[in-house]
Amino acid sequence: MVAxxxxxxxxxxxxxxxxxxxxxxxxxxxxxxxxxxxGSQESLDPHVAPNFVDQARAxxxxxxxxxxxxxxxxxKRLAESWESDPSGLRWRIRLREASFHDGAxxxxxxxxxxxxxxxxxxxxxxxxxxxxxxDFGESRARGRRELTLVLKRPDFEFPTAFAGPGTEIVPEGxxxxxxPVGSGPxxxxxxxxxxxxxxxxxxxxxxxxxxxxxxxxxPANEESARxxxxxxxxxxxxxxxxxxxxxxxxxxxxxxxxxxxxxxAQQLLLRTGRSPFxxxxxxxAVLLGVDREALVRVALAGRGGVGSxxxxxxxxxxxxxxxxxxxxxARARKLVREAGADGLAFTLETSTVDASWESAATxxxxxxxxxxxxxxxxxxxxxxxxxxxxxxxxAALNTTSTLPVSDFLQQRMRSRAARNLTGFRSxxxxxxxDRARSTRDEQDRLRLLYRAQRIAREKxxxxxxxxxxxxxxxxxxxxxxxxxxxxxxAWARFDDVELG
Numbered sequence: 001m002v003a004x005x006x007x008x009x010x011x012x013x014x015x016x017x018x019x020x021x022x023x024x025x026x027x028x029x030x031x032x033x034x035x036x037x038x039g040s041q042e043s044l045d046p047h048v049a050p051n052f053v054d055q056a057r058a059x060x061x062x063x064x065x066x067x068x069x070x071x072x073x074x075x076k077r078l079a080e081s082w083e084s085d086p087s088g089l090r091w092r093i094r095l096r097e098a099s100f101h102d103g104a105x106x107x108x109x110x111x112x113x114x115x116x117x118x119x120x121x122x123x124x125x126x127x128x129x130x131x132x133x134x135d136f137g138e139s140r141a142r143g144r145r146e147l148t149l150v151l152k153r154p155d156f157e158f159p160t161a162f163a164g165p166g167t168e169i170v171p172e173g174x175x176x177x178x179x180p181v182g183s184g185p186x187x188x189x190x191x192x193x194x195x196x197x198x199x200x201x202x203x204x205x206x207x208x209x210x211x212x213x214x215x216x217x218x219p220a221n222e223e224s225a226r227x228x229x230x231x232x233x234x235x236x237x238x239x240x241x242x243x244x245x246x247x248x249x250x251x252x253x254x255x256x257x258x259x260x261x262x263x264x265a266q267q268l269l270l271r272t273g274r275s276p277f278x279x280x281x282x283x284x285a286v287l288l289g290v291d292r293e294a295l296v297r298v299a300l301a302g303r304g305g306v307g308s309x310x311x312x313x314x315x316x317x318x319x320x321x322x323x324x325x326x327x328x329x330a331r332a333r334k335l336v337r338e339a340g341a342d343g344l345a346f347t348l349e350t351s352t353v354d355a356s357w358e359s360a361a362t363x364x365x366x367x368x369x370x371x372x373x374x375x376x377x378x379x380x381x382x383x384x385x386x387x388x389x390x391x392x393x394x395a396a397l398n399t400t401s402t403l404p405v406s407d408f409l410q411q412r413m414r415s416r417a418a419r420n421l422t423g424f425r426s427x428x429x430x431x432x433x434d435r436a437r438s439t440r441d442e443q444d445r446l447r448l449l450y451r452a453q454r455i456a457r458e459k460x461x462x463x464x465x466x467x468x469x470x471x472x473x474x475x476x477x478x479x480x481x482x483x484x485x486x487x488x489x490a491w492a493r494f495d496d497v498e499l500g
Contacts, residue, residue: 029213031478031497033237034226036353037219039383042193044177046168047118047125050386051353052239052401055165056492057191057217060199062168062182065093065111066159067489072315072404074159075489078106078169078183078206080145082162088154088438095145098206100171101187108141113172115149121418125166128418129411133158154438156445160404165487185210185495194219210495211480221382223355227473230255236478236499239492241471242355243301254476262305262313262467263485266295266356267398268348268364270461273423274394276346281339283461287325289332289371290364296466299360303471307464309457311412317405319450332371345374349396351385356468357397390421401470401486406449409433413456422461429455476500 035053046058065079080096098106117123119131138150151158161167171181180188183206186199199215218235220226226238227245231252241249241257249257270277270286277283292306305313308325312318336342350361361377368375375395380388389396398421400408410433411417415425429452436448456462470485479498484490 029499030216031212031214031237031494031499032216032218032235033239033492033494034218034220034229034235035239036221036226036382037194039194039381041383044180044188044191044197046170046177046180046182047114047123047166049126049166052486052492053217053219055486056239056494057197058165058168059184059492060186060215060217060494061180061184061188062170063098063106063184064163064167064169065095066162068163068402068404068487070484070488070490072160072402072488074163077163079162082159084156084158086440088156088158088440089151091149091151091158092142093147093149095147096206097145098183099204100183101181101202101204102171103204104171105144106169106183107144107172108147109172110169111147112136112139112141113174114169115167117170118166126411126419127161127164127166129414130158130161130164130407131167133161153434156440157404157406157437160407164403164407186215189214205495211498212494215494221352230473230475233475236475236497237481237494238473240355241473243303243469243471244355246301246303246471249473256474256476256478258472258474258481258483259303260470260483260485260491263402263470264468265307265311265313265400265464266300266304266354266360266466266468267400268463268465269389269396269398269421270463271394271421271423272459272461273425276339276341276344277394277461279339279341280459281335282341282344283459285332285335285339285371285373286368287463288328288335289368289373290463290465291327291367292325292465294367295360295363298363299356300466300468304466304468307466309462309464310453311400311408311462311464312403312405313467315402315405317446317449319453329370336372342372343374344372345376346394347378348375349380349385349389349393350377351380351382351397353382353385354397354399360465361397396421399468403487406437409449409452409456410437412462413452413460424456424460424462426455426459 046062049055063078066074067077069075080094082093084091115131116136118125133151135150135152141147185205187202189198189200191197197217201210201213203209229235230238249255296304348361350357365375411419432452436445439445477500480496
């Protein structure tokens with residue numbers, strides 16, 4: 001049984017105000033989804049989408065050129081087709097007939113404007129690193145529905161950027177998102193940062209109108225609040241549920257749990273560009289000192305799998321037959337002593353962003369004590385956590401949902417990439433990535449990616465200790481949703497929902 005604190009959190013989020021889901025005229029066509037929110041810093045700007053709730057709102061309001069299927073392969077969306085020249089430098093894209101909510105057509109100029117904006121480091125798009133490969137001075141609109149993107153260097157993996165988070169298409173010239181106009185399946189009604197976002201069905205969507213009349217995305221930062229809201233009939237959908245609550249939800253009669261197995265990489269990030277982790281011996285000591293099986297068993301409640309310090313297990317591009325990292329306390333202790341760091345103290349940044357982090361941080365601190373390191377967890381506010389760990393601290397917990405492996409490496413491992421949170425610098429890694437993405441032959445490209453990842457696994461400072469299941473839960477009255485990894489097309493696809 002969840003403690004009474006869940007009710008207080010429900011009241012704070014506004015979920016207890018008003019009637020339940022079944023009551024009242026006009027409520028039967030309204031779908032309510034509960035997410036962890038980002039507080040007063042939130043925006044409906046789709047190019048700034050660090051959290052699940054941001055991506056869910058962006059998916060409702062806007063659209064992208066492409067989307068990811070369950071295997072992270074790229075599928076068409078606003079783009080009707082794309083093809084490159086033999087060099088991989090010039091990509092010709094043709095758009096389907098689609099309109100924005102104000103009736104204006106989606107054009108090639110809108111795409112160029114959106115990509116230029118997302119490529120600007122000042123915007124903060126998750127896909128900035130990928131779109132910065134475009135030479136916008138040479139790229140052109142070729143009529144209303146056709147454009148050519150010219151890249152700064154050949155890249156046969158480039159179409160994965162069309163589906164990336166933070167690549168939504170907005171009308172040319174858009175600078176304010178207080179009353180956003182998109183081309184997604186729902187139109188904007190109202191939004192208050194940290195509060196409820198309301199949307200209404202748009203009849204003119206290119207793939208057909210949603211089945212729902214209204215969509216509400218409501219804040220419930222405490223996991224217990226989301227669970228209680230679902231069980232009490234306050235919401236139809238509760239996002240991002242940890243293993244600790246799954247047994248309770250699976251026993252509930254009116255609820256279904258949607259589980260995407262091992263969809264999220266759980267990471268410990270060590271800042272290799274800062275003392276003490278600018279010493280490779282200490283990085284290796286931490287890699288060998290962490291007990292991954294215990295972390296999965298305790299922090300993930302056994303609902304997940306062990307990681308081996310690389311992202312994307314099971315996806316195209318992940319090295320085959322990769323041996324698991326074995327814990328070696330004796331070797332780790334020896335490395336700590338060789339580094340002159342016996343008894344070294346450092347802080348591990350954590351947050352309530354992920355329900356597993358608190359127990360993971362506590363367990364990691366105990367495990368590393370055995371190798372001579374003293375670790376103190378430090379909890380930061382969820383609303384500012386990801387921005388703060390970019391330039392504060394030397395170690396932090398992080399999660400990354402499913403993405404194409406090559407894109408993850410490009411965005412998170414490249415030297416000086418904006419989202420490279422460990423400060424990893426390797427000219428050899430960068431060279432292998434350049435060669436991989438500019439190689440036309442698929443198998444040759446994969447072999448180069450494998451070689452790059454072997455370097456990153458040992459030297460990047462990114463310790464992937466596990467892959468957690470992605471769990472969402474829905475009321476039994478909901479039809480049209482299925483288990484899917486975050487970032488994939490089917491996740492939070494609320495325009496497909498029908499209420500029974």
